[in-house]
Amino acid sequence: xxxxxxxxxxxxxxxxxxxxxxxxxxxxxxxxxxxxxxxxxxxxxxxxxxxxxxxxxxxxxxxxxxxxxxxxxxxxxxxxxxxxxxxxxxxxxxxxxxxxxxxxxxxxxxxxxxxxxxxxxxxxxxxxxxxxxxxxxxxxxxxxxxxxxxxxxxxxxxxxxxxxxxxxxxxxxxxxxxxxxxxxxxxxxxxxxxxxxxxxxxxxxxxxxxxxxxxxxxxxxxxxxxxxxxxxxxxxxxxxxxxxxxxxxxxxxxxxxxxxxxxxxxxxxxxxxxxxxxxxxxxxxxxxxxxxxxxxxxxxxxxxxxxxxxxxxxxxxxxxxxxxxxxxxxxxxxxxxxxxxxxxxxxxxxxxxxxxxxxxxxxxxxxxxxxxxxxxxxxxxxxxxxxxxxxxxxxxxxxxxxxxxxxxxxxxxxxxxxxxxxxxxxxxxxxxxxxxxxxxxxxxxxxxxxxxxxxxxxxxxxxxxxxxxxxxxxxxxxxxxxxxxxxxxxxxxxxxxxxxxxxxxxxxxxxxxxxxxxxxxxxxxxxxxxxxxxxxxxxxxxxxxxxxxxxxxxxxxxxxxxxxx
Numbered sequence: 427x428x429x430x431x432x433x434x435x436x437x438x439x440x441x442x443x444x445x446x447x448x449x450x451x452x453x454x455x456x457x458x459x460x461x462x463x464x465x466x467x468x469x470x471x472x473x474x475x476x477x478x479x480x481x482x483x484x485x486x487x488x489x490x491x492x493x494x495x496x497x498x499x500x501x502x503x504x505x506x507x508x509x510x511x512x513x514x515x516x517x518x519x520x521x522x523x524x525x526x527x528x529x530x531x532x533x534x535x536x537x538x539x540x541x542x543x544x545x546x547x548x549x550x551x552x553x554x555x556x557x558x559x560x561x562x563x564x565x566x567x568x569x570x571x572x573x574x575x576x577x578x579x580x581x582x583x584x585x586x587x588x589x590x591x592x593x594x595x596x597x598x599x600x601x602x603x604x605x606x607x608x609x610x611x612x613x614x615x616x617x618x619x620x621x622x623x624x625x626x627x628x629x630x631x632x633x634x635x636x637x638x639x640x641x642x643x644x645x646x647x648x649x650x651x652x653x654x655x656x657x658x659x660x661x662x663x664x665x666x667x668x669x670x671x672x673x674x675x676x677x678x679x680x681x682x683x684x685x686x687x688x689x690x691x692x693x694x695x696x697x698x699x700x701x702x703x704x705x706x707x708x709x710x711x712x713x714x715x716x717x718x719x720x721x722x723x724x725x726x727x728x729x730x731x732x733x734x735x736x737x738x739x740x741x742x743x744x745x746x747x748x749x750x751x752x753x754x755x756x757x758x759x760x761x762x763x764x765x766x767x768x769x770x771x772x773x774x775x776x777x778x779x780x781x782x783x784x785x786x787x788x789x790x791x792x793x794x795x796x797x798x799x800x801x802x803x804x805x806x807x808x809x810x811x812x813x814x815x816x817x818x819x820x821x822x823x824x825x826x827x828x829x830x831x832x833x834x835x836x837x838x839x840x841x842x843x844x845x846x847x848x849x850x851x852x853x854x855x856x857x858x859x860x861x862x863x864x865x866x867x868x869x870x871x872x873x874x875x876x877x878x879x880x881x882x883x884x885x886x887x888x889x890x891x892x893x894x895x896x897x898x899x900x901x902x903x904x905x906x907x908x909x910x911x912x913x914x915x916x917x918x919x920x921x922x923x924x925x926x927x928x929x930x931x932x933x934x935x936x937x938x939x940x941x942x943x944x945x946x947x948x949x950x951x952x953x954x955x956x957x958x959x960x961x962x963x964x965x966x967x968x969x970x971x972x973x974x975x976x977x978x979x980x981x982x983x984x985x986x987x988x989x990x991x
Contacts, residue, residue, distance in 0.1 A: 458700035504572040519581035532748040540568040635711035674702040739927040749876035782809040783824035823847040854880035854928035872935035885918035924962035
């Protein structure tokens with residue numbers, strides 16, 4: 427980046443807009459004078475501002491940029507962006523060069539295109555002629571140099587998974603790729619990028635590369651269910667493994683021991699992070715990538731889709747000044763998303779929120795976040811002990827795994843802190859027995875636990891193809907899955923959360939101390955409007971959000987009056 431001209435005006439405007447503090451500007455100025463680098467680079471290196479924010483500030487006098495900011499048109503950095511192969515297919519290379527545009531992504535029947543002038547109406551009309559009638563056009567702002575570079579880089583090379591596999595099998599473009607001197611144009615490099623891009627586009631939470639005796643299977647976990655996507659010959663697997671390991675900064679020479687790493691890419695206009703796990707198997711290394719979309723992972727509490735009564739009970743629990751709030755459920759039930767929605771709702775300048783996780787999945791401003799690190803003996807137990815010396819108001823502990831962690835979590839809740847954590851249990855009421863198994867006395871549970879939230883995620887029926895069947899629920903509208911192109915013929919698209927919120931009232935405290943049965947606790951909780959997971963699942967069925975088949979897949983409905991413990 428060039429030295430910023432009229433830097434005082436640029437950065438003074440950022441300070442005036444509250445996007446940069448005076449202290450941060452002073453620190454950046456000191457760093458700039460010490461290192462000899464421009465102040466803009468110093469501020470970027472320190473993380474005080476982003477490149478997109480700086481570009482907008484520098485171009486404030488530019489009418490194109492000002493228009494874009496007023497219309498909330500995003501500014502794209504194309505240096506590390508991988509465009510969608512389907513998006514590129516809508517605009518030819520010649521047209522892209524003539525208009526100075528680059529298609530970025532094609533998601534939900536919307537084509538996103540980066541251009542130097544988002545308010546050029548003739549350009550918009552020309553692009554719309556390339557799209558089907560039911561497609562929308564979304565524009566993003568990028569520099570002319572970035573767009574031209576991206577056109578030269580991506581057009582002319584196959585970016586679809588099937589096309590790249592064909593290249594690898596036939597070797598058609600090996601000489602062309604070698605002549606460019608650009609590693610990106612190697613088919614294996616593009617194959618990995620295409621798979622990651624395709625997985626993000628389809629909303630996958632995990633990508634599985636599974637080697638067999640003669641082939642490699644690729645499966646995505648979409649809406650909690652595994653779906654096979656592609657297979658390719660085992661001969662290409664070694665090269666794919668090396669590429670993934672290089673991206674995740676793992677040891678490419680080690681194939682006998684498990685390895686964990688992470689990588690990040692800019693896909694569909696946003697940064698996506700992947701947690702990589704390699705595991706040796708009899709047919710080679712099995713690789714699983716967990717997709718972490720930090721920008722879409724934190725959902726406002728009001729937008730989680732919870733029942734009004736459940737949402738109100740959660741709010742009442744969060745208003746308590748101290749105590750423990752637990753979220754229970756199996757792996758992949760959305761516990762972390764719910765916890766972060768609660769912390770995001772609670773976070774402001776007046777409180778100190780600290781977290782201890784394994785690993786940190788979503789980064790948030792104002793939160794002091796720490797990852798568990800076994801290599802330096804930083805586990806949940808020792809980490810909580812250290813956090814208590816950091817003057818916290820609210821503490822998030824990723825998971826209560828053992829008796830030591832449980833002891834430290836309850837000690838934190840007894841010393842005036844509000845503590846959030848997760849626990850593996852099949853229901854909110856079942857968490858009481860689980861805590862006792864970890865050595866927590868009934869008296870401590872009754873005195874310190876504010877509420878326990880049991881949670882599941884259920885696939886939502888596709889709104890484009892679901893079919894109503896009024897005959898199955900005594901007059902209530904019940905829908906079932908059919909399948910269409912929009913949902914990849916699955917009948918479901920997206921997921922919804924349903925929860926049970928068990929608030930520990932004085933009456934429940936007495937029952938817990940007395941060692942009452944779980945059914946007795948449930949009966950008492952129902953007097954406080956408690957709804958079990960089975961009750962909530964049936965509500966989702968009755969309102970047409972999901973089907974009875976899907977609800978039964980995630981929760982036991984054989985006896986809807988009995989909580990599953």
